[in-house]
Amino acid sequence: MRDAIGELMDRRDVELLWVTGASHECSEVYYLTGGVSLTAAWILVRPGQQSLLVHGPMEREAAAASGLATLDFSALGREEIARSENDPMAVRLELFIRLAEREGLSGRMAVHGLSDPGEAHQLLRLIEQRLPQIHVVRDIPPVLETARATKDDCELEKMRSVASDALVCLGETFDIIRACRDREGIVVDADGEPLTAGRIKACLRSSMAARNLLETHETILGQGREAGIPHASSDSALPLKTGTATVLDVFPCRGGGGYFFDITRSFTIGRPDPEFEKLYAQVDEVQQAAVEKAGAGVHGSQLQALACDMFENNGHPTIRSHPDTTSGYAHSLGHGIGLEVHEAPFLRLQDNPDERNSLEEGSVFTIEPGLYYPGRGQGVRIEDVVYITGDGSAEILAPFDKFSVLELEG
Numbered sequence: 188m189r190d191a192i193g194e195l196m197d198r199r200d201v202e203l204l205w206v207t208g209a210s211h212e213c214s215e216v217y218y219l220t221g222g223v224s225l226t227a228a229w230i231l232v233r234p235g236q237q238s239l240l241v242h243g244p245m246e247r248e249a250a251a252a253s254g255l256a257t258l259d260f261s262a263l264g265r266e267e268i269a270r271s272e273n274d275p276m277a278v279r280l281e282l283f284i285r286l287a288e289r290e291g292l293s294g295r296m297a298v299h300g301l302s303d304p305g306e307a308h309q310l311l312r313l314i315e316q317r318l319p320q321i322h323v324v325r326d327i328p329p330v331l332e333t334a335r336a337t338k339d340d341c342e343l344e345k346m347r348s349v350a351s352d353a354l355v356c357l358g359e360t361f362d363i364i365r366a367c368r369d370r371e372g373i374v375v376d377a378d379g380e381p382l383t384a385g386r387i388k389a390c391l392r393s394s395m396a397a398r399n400l401l402e403t404h405e406t407i408l409g410q411g412r413e414a415g416i417p418h419a420s421s422d423s424a425l426p427l428k429t430g431t432a433t434v435l436d437v438f439p440c441r442g443g444g445g446y447f448f449d450i451t452r453s454f455t456i457g458r459p460d461p462e463f464e465k466l467y468a469q470v471d472e473v474q475q476a477a478v479e480k481a482g483a484g485v486h487g488s489q490l491q492a493l494a495c496d497m498f499e500n501n502g503h504p505t506i507r508s509h510p511d512t513t514s515g516y517a518h519s520l521g522h523g524i525g526l527e528v529h530e531a532p533f534l535r536l537q538d539n540p541d542e543r544n545s546l547e548e549g550s551v552f553t554i555e556p557g558l559y560y561p562g563r564g565q566g567v568r569i570e571d572v573v574y575i576t577g578d579g580s581a582e583i584l585a586p587f588d589k590f591s592v593l594e595l596e597g
Contacts, residue, residue, distance in 0.1 A: 188339050188549060189218070193234035195330045202294030203321075204232035204330060205283075208301045211444035214526035215299045215331050220253040222445060230255070231290065241286065263289070276306050280313050293320035299331055328531075328543050336523055336531040337549030342446065343574065343584075346525070346551060349400065349441050350448040350572065350585035356394040357437055357450065361593060363390055364427075368597035369457045374427040377597060384408045385423025391437065400439040404528070407436035407451075414453070415561030417518055417568065429457035429595070432565050438528050447528045449553050450587060451570035457595040462565055466558045467591045470567045473497045473556040477520060478571075481554070483579035487534035487544035491520045494556050495536075503558060507536060514560050521553040524572060550575045551584065 196204065210217045210225045219230050219238060228250075229241040241258045242250040250257045263285045268278050286292070298311060311323045338346065367374045367382050374382040388406050395402060405420065413419040414432040427433070433456060438449040453470075455463055476497060477490050494516065495507040504515035519535035522528075531543040532552055546552075555570030572584040 188334060188337050192232060192330060192334050195333055196234050199326045199330060200295060201297045201324065201326050201330060202233065203292060203296040204299065205296055206230040206232065206299045213301045217444050217526055218331065218335055220255065223249045223253045224443065225249055239290070276310055280310060280317070283314060284317055287318050287321065295322050295324045297324055297326040297330065299329070328541065332531055333543055335525055336543055337547060338525060338551050339549065342525070343551070346446045346448065346584060349439070349446050352398040352400055353395070353437060353439050353448045353450065354585055354587050356391055356398065356400065357587070359394050360387060360391045363387070364456060364593055365596050368595055369429045372429055374429060374456055374595070381426035383423060384410070384421045384425045384427060387427070388423065395439050399442040401442045402439055404438065407434065409434045409566065411564040412561045414566030415559045415564065416566070417557060417559060427456060430455050430460050432460065432463050432567065434566050434568055436568070436570065440528070446526060447524050448585070449524055449528060449570060449572060451555055451568045452589065453567040453569060454590055454593045456593050459592050462563070463567065464591055466565060466567045469498070469501050470556050470558055470569050471589065474554055474569050474571070477554045477556065478573055478581055478583065481546060481573060481575070481581035483547050483575050485546045486540050487532050487546065488537045488540055490534045490554070491536050494520045498558070515558060516556065517559055518557065521555050523550070523552045525551060546575050548575050548577055548579065
């Protein structure tokens with residue numbers, strides 16, 4: 188949580204954080220500013236002091252809404268520097284030097300944000316040469332990543348809002364499929380036109396856009412063999428088939444940058460398949476057991492071990508018993524979710540458990556066990572977002588129906 192940043196910096200012997208980027212593409216900038224719209228920002232974080240947001244003159248109103256102390260780049264002479272210097276990196280270097288002199292910056296500085304790696308390396312090397320009182324360090328584990336691993340009530344409400352809208356979109360998508368009928372094993376609409384994977388994804392995308400949800404990565408919709416490969420999608424022109432394993436994984440965020448939601452449902456359309464039903468029941472059982480076991484003080488690796496135990500007892504290879512497996516249970520149990528779709532805590536096996544992957548009040552993460560057999564055209568994954576409540580128990584953030592068969596009503 189944000190109020191832990193100062194303590195986390197002290198524990199890592201970091202005296203200064205310098206964060207750069209735009210709020211719509213840099214999760215750290217979004218996090219520290221509360222999501223105000225900024226296309227180019229610098230943020231200085233110092234324990235015991237109000238954080239300073241350095242911004243362009245066109246964005247002074249947005250900067251003021253952040254609640255941080257603010258400073259316009261023009262106060263550092265950006266226009267004067269830019270007129271005499273053609274190299275953008277040299278401009279940034281001179282601006283930082285002036286900022287450091289103005290603010291009396293010194294000590295161990297960690298740097299976060301988005302930048303070209305080569306340019307960032309050169310810029311930080313020159314900063315240390317020109318400002319020997321500043322020593323650039325790597326904060327391990329990263330301060331902001333650790334702080335973001337737990338969410339406060341305001342963040343949870345934003346995540347619930349995204350989830351609520353996403354589930355409306357998902358429900359509408361399922362209704363489109365339900366309204367169809369089976370014609371010789373192919374799903375067709377009321378006009379007799381085959382319902383394709385691309386058409387379903389387009390409908391879902393349109394529904395999400397109407398609710399200011401953004402698809403930063405394309406929705407995963409796989410049938411048959413592709414359902415048996417965790418993040419594979421079927422060809423967009425593929426007509427959906429009845430009685431075939433289908434995996435639909437949706438993970439939008441709020442438009443303009445913001446919090447993500449992630450949900451996966453697996454099913455056959457129109458009619459059941461006995462092998463799929465068996466796999467589905469086993470995956471559902473593992474998910475329920477993991478949600479029940481999750482809680483404050485539990486480490487993510489313990490939940491992954493539970494999943495491996497249960498799947499191995501049912502005769503499946505797992506990532507623990509066969510680390511290079513591409514069938515059976517072939518991935519981690521879940522991941523944290525927030526301003527990035529994958530962030531701490533991670534529910535994976537670890538010989539030396541990482542503190543970031545320990546669950547505590549405010550942890551928000553997915554639990555998504557799966558079984559995959561692409562050669563048999565089978566794949567099942569069931570995913571929900573879970574959070575740790577004030578009493579230390581785990582609850583599903585946004586419950587949504589689970590079903591192994593999506594019935595056709597057309």
